[in-house]
Amino acid sequence: MKSPKPQVWKCLITLMVLMGWVGLESIAIVKKSEIQSIRRKRHVIVNANDAKTKDTVDIGKSLVEIAERASRDSVNQAVDLVFVVDGSLPMKDLGKRVERGIADMARVFEESVIDYQFALVWFQNLGSSRIIVKPLQRGLLPIQENFVKLPVAKFKGPATGYGLDAIMSGLTDLSFRWDAEKHFVVVTNSALKTTWGTGDEKNELFEKIVDWCQQDEIKINVIGIDEEIQMLLAGRTDGKWYGTKEIRRRIEHVPLVKRSMLDINEVFKRIARHITTTVKQPTDIVFVFDSSLSMDNKIDKICTGLDSLVKILEGEKLDYRLGIIRFWARSGGGDSSVVITKPPLNTQQVRQMFRTLGRGDEHLLDAVMEGVPKLQTPEDRKLVLFVVTDESSSSGPGKEYTAAKAIAVCRQTGAQVNVIGGIVPVGHGGGFVDEFQRGVTETTNGQCYIMPGAEVQLRDRRNR
Known part of the structure; x- marks a missing residue:
């Protein structure tokens, strides 16, 4: 067998050098990408105690805590609880976890011998504002069916709906029992908006909601973002605010x-x-x-x-x-x-x-x-x-x-x-x-x- 000609050897050597250079460039690109990814992550400080750095709180635990507090505060062993849920696309994962958590809330009420009713107010923006109000009904099955049988495509549309309008619709359209402990649970990962406008108009609706809740002893709990109006809704109605993100921001x-x-x-x-x-x-x-x-x-x-x-x-x-x-x-x-x-x-x-x-x-x-x-x-x-x-x-x-x-x-x-x-x-x-x-x-x-x-x-x- 003859040895390759000198020209062939030169070609092989050149090819090997080129392959090595491409490989080094690839490694450099990967390393650079990893560094940039790490740098982006520094913009958010995650709980150091969580090795897996979960970016959301335990929604089920928050819902159970709300049910336990409502049970303790109920004087007449009766609770009326209204879910106000944002149906936008970014809410898909959070909304599904809320649906799963309702059964645990019902279990808390049943163990405490509470006569409970659930209602649903669904708000969504599908090119125009949609607010759907499902009435207060006893037991677990009706609220589960209400989440499933909505007359709109769930978790569609990138823009959030009008959450403050949805809360107001719940107050005006639902019939609460006078002797029941009354709670709203607002769930969103966006700012609360209203068709009334911004600035003074938004503040006017906010004050109207708070006055209504204080008069009728309705507590608003919020599973949401650290928006000031969400915290004030909970604080001024004796409810509680829960953050959807378990992060500390710079x-x-x-x-x-x-x-x-x-x-x-x-x-x-x-x-x-x-x-x-x-x-x-x-x-x-x-x-x-x-x-x-x-x-x-x-x-x-x-x-x-x-x-x-x-x-x-x-x-x-x-x-x-x-x-x-x-x-x-x-x-x-x-x-x-x-x-x-x-x-x-x-x-x-x-x-x-x-x-x-x-x-x-x-x-x-x-x-x-x-x-x-x-x-x-x-x-x-x-x-x-x-x-x-x-x-x-x-x-x-x-x-x-x-x-x-x-x-x-x-x-x-x-x-x-x-x-x-x-x-x-x-x-x-x-x-x-x-x-x-x-x-x-x-x-x-x-x-x-x-x-x-x-x-x-x-x-x-x-x-x-």
């Missing part, structure tokens, strides 16, 4: 933190207006104030904000008293100092206490757990807590205080909690509003804002 992605609001005086004004809008009884407003040294460069603006808050409260003729819980800790993980000064204080006294700073660190959870129960707010007065800090929540050494325990303390006192707070540092340059500060405002009908300058402190700590 600071620039948190809807409640708007760049135009990042001014301390403006934030004080907005919280003052929120208090006068949502609280209609004599009120004790108690500041939970971070007296650590890091607050020093913010005190002048905070005092200006205090003056603005008082001006709005007095302009609305709210019967209010001021108090303060100050907290700080020795540097390096020292014990907390929590100093409580009960109402009534005048504005000048509060201003002086703002300016009296300690040293070292701060543990907000210690202040809440140890300070709030000692306020002993009179039964005829509403407690409003106003947290002011530039740091995330923590507890002191050896103390097992958690966000859940601190939220429970606030709820036990019936307090509304408003927060100007800090950011939890994560990843590369990101942060999120921490579990307590965000969670306590969501569950007590308060408002949550980032302390202006907290982002700068976060960067400074990273650069040290």
